[in-house]
Amino acid sequence: MTAEREHLRIGFIPLADAASLFVAVDKGFAAQEGLDVELVQEVSWSNVRDKLNIGMFDAAHLLAPIAVASSLGVGHVKTPIVAPYNLAMNGNAITVSPTLHEAMRARLDGDALDPLATARALARVVADRKAAQAEPLTFGMTFPFSGHNYQLRYWMAAGGVDPDEDVRLVVLPPPYMVGSLAQGHVDGFCVGAPWNSVAVDLGVGHILHFSVELFSRCAEKSLAMREHFALEHPNVVAALLRALHRAARFVAEADPHEIAALLARPDRVGVDAQVILRTLQGRLKVTPDGATRENARYLLLGQEGAERPDPTQAAWLYAQMARWGQAPVSPAHLDAAKNVFRADLFDAALPSATAPPPPTGDAIGAFSGPVFDDRDIGAYLSAFPIRRA
Amino acid sequence: MKIVIVDESPVRAAILEDGLREAGFTNVERIGEMRSLLARIYAIDPDVILIDLENPSRDILEQMFQVSRAVRRPVAMFVDQSDAASIQASVDAGVSAYIVDGLKKERIKSILDLCVSRFNAFSRLQDELARAKSEIEERKTIDRAKGLLMKAKKLSEEDAYRLMRSTAMREKKKIFEIAQAIITASELFK
Numbered sequence: 204m205t206a207e208r209e210h211l212r213i214g215f216i217p218l219a220d221a222a223s224l225f226v227a228v229d230k231g232f233a234a235q236e237g238l239d240v241e242l243v244q245e246v247s248w249s250n251v252r253d254k255l256n257i258g259m260f261d262a263a264h265l266l267a268p269i270a271v272a273s274s275l276g277v278g279h280v281k282t283p284i285v286a287p288y289n290l291a292m293n294g295n296a297i298t299v300s301p302t303l304h305e306a307m308r309a310r311l312d313g314d315a316l317d318p319l320a321t322a323r324a325l326a327r328v329v330a331d332r333k334a335a336q337a338e339p340l341t342f343g344m345t346f347p348f349s350g351h352n353y354q355l356r357y358w359m360a361a362g363g364v365d366p367d368e369d370v371r372l373v374v375l376p377p378p379y380m381v382g383s384l385a386q387g388h389v390d391g392f393c394v395g396a397p398w399n400s401v402a403v404d405l406g407v408g409h410i411l412h413f414s415v416e417l418f419s420r421c422a423e424k425s426l427a428m429r430e431h432f433a434l435e436h437p438n439v440v441a442a443l444l445r446a447l448h449r450a451a452r453f454v455a456e457a458d459p460h461e462i463a464a465l466l467a468r469p470d471r472v473g474v475d476a477q478v479i480l481r482t483l484q485g486r487l488k489v490t491p492d493g494a495t496r497e498n499a500r501y502l503l504l505g506q507e508g509a510e511r512p513d514p515t516q517a518a519w520l521y522a523q524m525a526r527w528g529q530a531p532v533s534p535a536h537l538d539a540a541k542n543v544f545r546a547d548l549f550d551a552a553l554p555s556a557t558a559p560p561p562p563t564g565d566a567i568g569a570f571s572g573p574v575f576d577d578r579d580i581g582a583y584l585s586a587f588p589i590r591r592a
Numbered sequence: 593m594k595i596v597i598v599d600e601s602p603v604r605a606a607i608l609e610d611g612l613r614e615a616g617f618t619n620v621e622r623i624g625e626m627r628s629l630l631a632r633i634y635a636i637d638p639d640v641i642l643i644d645l646e647n648p649s650r651d652i653l654e655q656m657f658q659v660s661r662a663v664r665r666p667v668a669m670f671v672d673q674s675d676a677a678s679i680q681a682s683v684d685a686g687v688s689a690y691i692v693d694g695l696k697k698e699r700i701k702s703i704l705d706l707c708v709s710r711f712n713a714f715s716r717l718q719d720e721l722a723r724a725k726s727e728i729e730e731r732k733t734i735d736r737a738k739g740l741l742m743k744a745k746k747l748s749e750e751d752a753y754r755l756m757r758s759t760a761m762r763e764k765k766k767i768f769e770i771a772q773a774i775i776t777a778s779e780l781f782k
Contacts, residue, residue, distance in 0.1 A: 247649075247650040248651050253688070257679055257680055259683060374651050375652070378648060388628075
């Protein structure tokens, strides 16, 4: 097939959840679709966003909430962005320092694997510290518009901790997370792979929860592009989506060691292949003494129809923005958010791709709180005692 | 107007600071240490923050867009949609500007233009430095090859050089490449 335009510049941040993008290029799937893809490594999400917005990138591996925020004009200049392909669902984890881990264990009433029990334990630790007039706890996350920010907030608020009042939340670039935890600048963080594992390996962190234990399905990274670009180059978009789909299938079916070795390259993720392998297999060492926990759904790339952008997921991300005061609550915003996740473009390119399974309960599967209803965000949010909206 | 430069390259930061001072902006502070970046910025309380795009800490600054008690004054990134060319130029040059709301656009634009020219000057300087370095390396290689030829073929310095040059011309190669070949060959013959 002939595409209107062959050369594509695609920006990425070196993370394991960009695997399909790396494989699409490095295994030749993109070339077979007539695309000459240049992958450009970036150092910050702000750079990826800005270079995408001004057209220096044709597409990007992007935090799903940034795609929504840019389209809404929230937190930054408004640029209509579409996400016709979901690169990853889930894949994050909450890690805390050994000191905080011990304090929470001492105040835990229930199962350490139950996020509600740990969130309540955190609330008790926060109260203890307040009573002792100690400094508030500090948690790191990667970006104001990120799954990490929303997952961390949702979790602690469920236990009664107000993320804006009771603790400090700070943005940290992922490569700085582990060092900051080791030096005591933060007491915990929520970040993607491989940084939780790196912290555990170095003995400076305990993984409390995989994000999949908090939310069954949560859109994490999008393949994002300007709406204008998608309109002008429909065949290129379709070719790119087919290449990504083949790559995602390859990741699911190939020897994980091969994938891990590919991702370990310095111009890809640049982290030890063994650590990446654990991420891909969802088998993570959770404590420095070597205990592991396994969850096959830890990081969803092509499995369970995770590739197909789900407008309900975009609505949920928008609801988090609204809950924490980043965006106003309005039906117009809700509609605009849903229109970012373009299932129609995905279906046009990949008519025979596996559809996601019908959800049990709502599309998100949160560990606590009301059922998510993407028709009435205001009513949904009013069920949360801790909120800014 | 208070300006903060966030840059891990002290040389580039100095070049930019000089430029700003020459343009009459005398209240300039540099931050080269990224630890507790936000705390430092809040303490300085600048009107304009300039940051290089190679800096992962740029995402930290994005927090200042958020509604937070820590922020004294609202901050926005310099994004004037009417002037896409200057945004493109700044991203191309590798610099970004964050400003306090309410500042005159024209004043910010003059600062940004200055940043772009200084950043570009810096990267030209780096390119020149790299080129000068590689020229020195090339000359060293050519001299070594010349010495080898003089010894092996009992040639004068001038004749050895002439031989390399004529070979280079005949084979449509650079004299440096011929010199490299001579050195490689002589090592094989050792």
